Amino acid sequence: MARKIFEIPLYPYRRHPDQDESTPVRHPVIVIGAGPVGLAAAIDLGQQGVPVVVLDDNDKVSFGSRAICFSKRTLEIFNRLGCASEMARKGVQWDTGRVFFRDREIYAFRLLEETGHKFPAFINLQQYYLEEYLVKRLRALQEEGRPIDLRGRNKVEAIGQHDDHVTLEIATPDGPYNLEAEWIIACDGAASPTRRMLGMDFVGQVFADNFLIADVVMQAGFPSERWFWFDPPFNRGQSALLHKQPDNLWRIDFQLGWDIDREEEQKPEKVIRRLRAMLGEHTKFELEWVSIYTFQCRRMEHFRHGRVLFAGDAAHQVSPFGARGANSGFQDIDNLVWKLKLVLGGKAPETLLDSYDHERVMAADENILNSTRSTEFITPKTETSRIFRDAVLDLAERHVPVRPMINTGRLSVPAIYDGSPLNGPDSNVLPESLRPGAPAVDAPLSEGWLLDRLGNGFQLLLIDTEAVPEKDLSGLGIEPVALSADESPEFAERYLGEAGQAVYLLRPDQHVAARWTVYEPEAVIAAFRRATAREEA
Amino acid sequence: MAKLITTPNIADADAFYAALMAAHEGCSKEESDALNARLVLILANHVGDMNILLQALELARQKA
Ligand SMILES: Cc1cc2nc3c(=O)[nH]c(=O)nc-3n(C[C@H](O)[C@H](O)[C@H](O)COP(=O)(O)OP(=O)(O)OC[C@H]3O[C@@H](n4cnc5c(N)ncnc54)[C@H](O)[C@@H]3O)c2cc1C
Numbered sequence: 001m002a003r004k005i006f007e008i009p010l011y012p013y014r015r016h017p018d019q020d021e022s023t024p025v026r027h028p029v030i031v032i033g034a035g036p037v038g039l040a041a042a043i044d045l046g047q048q049g050v051p052v053v054v055l056d057d058n059d060k061v062s063f064g065s066r067a068i069c070f071s072k073r074t075l076e077i078f079n080r081l082g083c084a085s086e087m088a089r090k091g092v093q094w095d096t097g098r099v100f101f102r103d104r105e106i107y108a109f110r111l112l113e114e115t116g117h118k119f120p121a122f123i124n125l126q127q128y129y130l131e132e133y134l135v136k137r138l139r140a141l142q143e144e145g146r147p148i149d150l151r152g153r154n155k156v157e158a159i160g161q162h163d164d165h166v167t168l169e170i171a172t173p174d175g176p177y178n179l180e181a182e183w184i185i186a187c188d189g190a191a192s193p194t195r196r197m198l199g200m201d202f203v204g205q206v207f208a209d210n211f212l213i214a215d216v217v218m219q220a221g222f223p224s225e226r227w228f229w230f231d232p233p234f235n236r237g238q239s240a241l242l243h244k245q246p247d248n249l250w251r252i253d254f255q256l257g258w259d260i261d262r263e264e265e266q267k268p269e270k271v272i273r274r275l276r277a278m279l280g281e282h283t284k285f286e287l288e289w290v291s292i293y294t295f296q297c298r299r300m301e302h303f304r305h306g307r308v309l310f311a312g313d314a315a316h317q318v319s320p321f322g323a324r325g326a327n328s329g330f331q332d333i334d335n336l337v338w339k340l341k342l343v344l345g346g347k348a349p350e351t352l353l354d355s356y357d358h359e360r361v362m363a364a365d366e367n368i369l370n371s372t373r374s375t376e377f378i379t380p381k382t383e384t385s386r387i388f389r390d391a392v393l394d395l396a397e398r399h400v401p402v403r404p405m406i407n408t409g410r411l412s413v414p415a416i417y418d419g420s421p422l423n424g425p426d427s428n429v430l431p432e433s434l435r436p437g438a439p440a441v442d443a444p445l446s447e448g449w450l451l452d453r454l455g456n457g458f459q460l461l462l463i464d465t466e467a468v469p470e471k472d473l474s475g476l477g478i479e480p481v482a483l484s485a486d487e488s489p490e491f492a493e494r495y496l497g498e499a500g501q502a503v504y505l506l507r508p509d510q511h512v513a514a515r516w517t518v519y520e521p522e523a524v525i526a527a528f529r530r531a532t533a534r535e536e537a
Numbered sequence: 538m539a540k541l542i543t544t545p546n547i548a549d550a551d552a553f554y555a556a557l558m559a560a561h562e563g564c565s566k567e568e569s570d571a572l573n574a575r576l577v578l579i580l581a582n583h584v585g586d587m588n589i590l591l592q593a594l595e596l597a598r599q600k601a
Contacts, residue, residue, distance in 0.1 A: 391574035401582040 006128045009059040010135050013153035019177040026165060027053045028344055030181035032156050032194055035062055036127065037312030037329035038187030039134040043081045044337040046141050046148035048456065050344060053179070055170060059152030061131035065215045065289045068124045068243070068251050069323035073414040073439065075119040077334045080455040080510070083137035084119065087130060091123025092224065092246050099406060100229040101393040107403065116490035117442040118449040122411055124245050127326065156188070159197045159308070166307050183340060184308045187329070190296075192314035200300060202317075207375055208296045210262070211320065212254040214271055215245070215289040222250070222283065228408040230378070230393055234277035239378045241408070242278070249288065252278070253320065255379070262292050295319045297371060299364045304357040309336060316364040321374035321409030324367040331414055332360050338456075338508035342532060352533035355422050363415030370410050377407035414439045417511065424505065424514025424527030431497040440510040443491035445483070450491060453481060454510045458528060461504040463495055465519045473521070476528055478505070507531055541592040 011034070018025045029045055031038045034056035045052040070091070078084040098108045113121050135150075142148055157176070158169035168179045186194035195202060229240040238255040245251055254274060256265060264270065271290050279285060299316035303309060312329030336356045342348035380386035395402045417423065417437035426436050434441060440461075442451045454461075462468055462482045469480050485492040496502050505513040505527050514527035529535040547553050560576075561569050584590055 387570050388574045388578075391571055391578055394571070395575050395578060399579065402578050405578070 004128065005132050006061050006063050009152065010061060010132070011056070011150045011152040012059050013151075013173050015172075015174055016149075016151060018179060019172065019174060021177075024167065024178040024180045026180035026182070027051060028181070029053070029183050029185065029340065030055060030166075030168065030179060031185045031187055032168075033186070033188035033312075033314070034058075034150060034152075035187060035189055035312065036067075036131050036134060036326050037333060038185070039131060039138060040077070040081065040330050040333045041185050041187060041311065041337065042148050042150065043083070043134065043138055043141065044333055045341070046138070046146040047081060048337065048341050049147070050337075050341050051147035051149075053149045053151065053181075055151050055154040055156055055168075057153060057155030057171075061128045061135070064291055065126065065128075065213055065251070066293075067127040067130075067323065067326045068245050069122055069327075069411075070125055070130065071122050071323065071327045071412045071414075072117065072119045073412070074327050074330050075123065076439075076442065076451055076510070077330050079118070079451060080334075081137065082140075083133050086133050086136075087125055088119060088123060090129055090246055091125040092244055093120055093123060094224050094226040094244050096223070097226045097228070099393075099396070099408065100227065100232060101390075102231050103233050106393060106397040109403075116444050116488065118451060119442070122323070124243060124251075126245055126249075129246070130326075156193065159184070159194060161198070161306050161308065164307075182307065182344065185333075185336065185340075186308055186310045186314050187312045188314050190313040190317050192310070194308065195300065195310065195314055198305060198308065200305065202298055202300055207319070207372070208258055208294065209319065209375070209379075210256040210258065210260050210265075211293050211295065212256055212265055212271070213289070213291050213293060214252045214254070214275065214287060216250050216252065216275065216285040217248055217288055218250055218279075218283065218285045219248075222248075229278075230389075232278070234274045239408075240278060250285075256292070257379075260292075266290055266292055293320075297368055297375075299361070299368065302357050303332075303360055303364075304353055309340070309353065309356065311336060311360075315360070316367070318367050319371040319375055321371050321378065322367075322412055323409070324371060324412045327412040328363060328367050331363060332356075334509045335360055348532040348534060355420060355533060359415070359417045359420050359422075362417065362419075366415050367412070374407045374409045377405075422507075422513060422531045422533065424530050425516065425523065427499075427502075427515055427517050429497070429499045429517060430502055430515055431494060434495065434504070434512055434515070436512050436514050438512050440504075440506055440512065441494050443494050444488040445491065446487050450487075451510065454506060455508060457508050458513075458531070459506045460519075460524060461495075461502075461506055462519060463503070464501040465503060466501075467519045469519070469521060469524075473524065476525065478524070478528060505531065538588050539586050541589050541596065543596075 029052045031041045031054040034054050042052050042054045075084045095111050099106050155171045156168050157171050160167040165180045165182055166184050170177055188194050224244045227242040232240055235254050241253040243251055297318055303315045311332035318324045339352045343350055380389045392402050392405045420437050423436035440454055458478045460478050460480045464485055468482050485496055499517055503519045504515045507513050513531035
């Protein structure tokens with residue numbers, strides 16, 4: 001087997017001049033952890049011109065096989081960050097899903113997607129590829145002179161919070177050194193040492209489970225499908241999932257339950273026996289990767305602690321059903337970076353960062369709720385819930401209406417920040433799906449895609465309005481984007497609905513801040529002040 | 538908001554009750570439990586309206 005990307009150092013240790021300074025050097029932002037979430041943070045900050053140092057105690061992409069399913073919103077965020085096309089090109093999709101109950105198939109369905117979006121609902125792509133593309137993008141930005149500094153084998157060992165800065169003690173192969181930062185983004189994963197060093201709890205363990213992950217190479221011709229088993233003969237009382245990854249690789253997840261013998265379960269004979277029962281005696285396969293992961297479902301009470309902001313698995317952890325882990329971590333970064341940039345630039349008060357906590361805690365709760373519901377269905381906890389679960393599966397074969405109740409994980413969709421303190425006025429004649437707090441939905445334009453035009457700064461989307469503001473509205477840095485309903489039927493339907501004209505104030509993360517059916521500069525300015533926490537509700 | 542029907546609505550109540558009993562005839566406890574669950578799911582889908590379903594659940598939860 002060729003050396004896998006996760007075995008090659010991508011950002012080997014290099015001694016940095018900071019290590020020779022007698023007094024610790026202070027940086028505006030330090031990101032702890034160069035996992036997918038930390039890398040996304042670094043790219044976003046660097047691309048916006050905010051100098052950033054990223055520290056990781058490793059020098060490679062994350063080891064082995066982990067996430068594979070990345071959502072449309074993730075691709076949209078990486079589109080804004082300039083690295084989605086490679087992901088979309090390499091990623092694959094399954095087109096048919098099959099659901100099995102015990103020893104039989106109960107139904108199959110085709111994947112039907114809404115058209116008129118640049119990106120598909122999701123792609124399957126190995127996490128190590130995604131991280132590799134992120135490192136490449138980061139390198140490309142460095143080549144352009146963007147201020148990103150990625151330091152491998154820099155392990156954060158101690159952290160101290162002060163009024164206007166944070167201090168870090170860092171271990172390297174050359175010995176320790178100290179740094180200071182105005183702000184820290186802690187992306188150091190589920191076991192977050194930062195969280196531990198600050199003595200923060202990781203509360204609300206909703207459930208805990210073990211999963212056996214097997215990656216197998218199969219002959220070409222094995223169908224590109226997603227198979228989900230409830231209570232199969234080869235994994236009694238649990239579930240199993242098979243889906244496709246690029247490179248003729250299939251991912252198989254066996255849920256194992258809590259009380260297991262990890263060593264026993266990982267023995268190749270045992271795994272191969274399960275796989276034979278699952279794939280059929282005649283399917284030829286080669287086992288490429290086996291490991292066991294433990295999941296819990298919980299979050300920190302708050303994601304902001306003074307000058308330390310937690311993101312990704314460090315802040316929240318969910319079960320794998322619905323692929324909400326990394327996908328939600330990228331949305332954390334999408335939400336946080338523009339706020340941090342405004343605060344660092346003195347253009348918004350620090351309290352803007354409290355809205356990060358508000359909005360992303362809410363999103364984490366939504367993710368935990370969804371993954372808890374999936375788990376409840378997949379692993380019923382009481383006799384009654386098992387009776388109902390089995391009734392749904394029994395009926396589904398012949399009675400189509402109960403099929404929507406079958407919950408094998410609900411694919412990650414972006415959170416709508418209803419009730420956010422940043423939200424301004426709404427207009428109830430415009431489509432509900434684009435209410436304040438919602439992410440802008442993509443649509444085809446006469447040339448290209450709407451989302452290619454949005455993001456990175458505040459924008460005012462004006463659709464068929466009579467008045468159009470001057471460039472850079474009142475010097476506030478709001479860019480007007482005037483479009484017509486004629487761009488495409490999808491655009492008109494998604495943004496106007498029944499209305500004849502519309503005005504949307506959009507945040508740098510493409511979420512709607514406020515909207516109206518007429519353009520009034522004062523209203524826009526007030527909503528802008530609110531969306532940047534410069535005005536109380 | 539739509540309201541749960543709380544007045545008699547089945548023309549021949551005796552006939553419905555007899556049909557319900559007949560459906561369970563010869564079932565073990567386990568089979569009956571499964572049948573009841575399927576019945577709830579089929580009827581719930583027929584009703585569809587979440588408000589009505591929540592009112593029905595609430596009413597069913599009340600004990601004498
Ligand atoms: C089997 C499996 C399947 C999954 N499937 C999906 C999926 O389909 N879709 C999805 O969205 N998510 C999925 N997830 C979840 C996803 O892998 C995680 O959510 C994601 O890796 C979190 O990224 P992160 O950057 O927050 O943390 P991590 O990837 O854990 O990265 C943390 C980084 O911090 C570094 N670090 C730790 N301590 C220190 C320190 N003291 N100093 C410096 N650096 C430090 C580590 O070296 C590491 O690089 C899956 C996870 C698993 C295990």
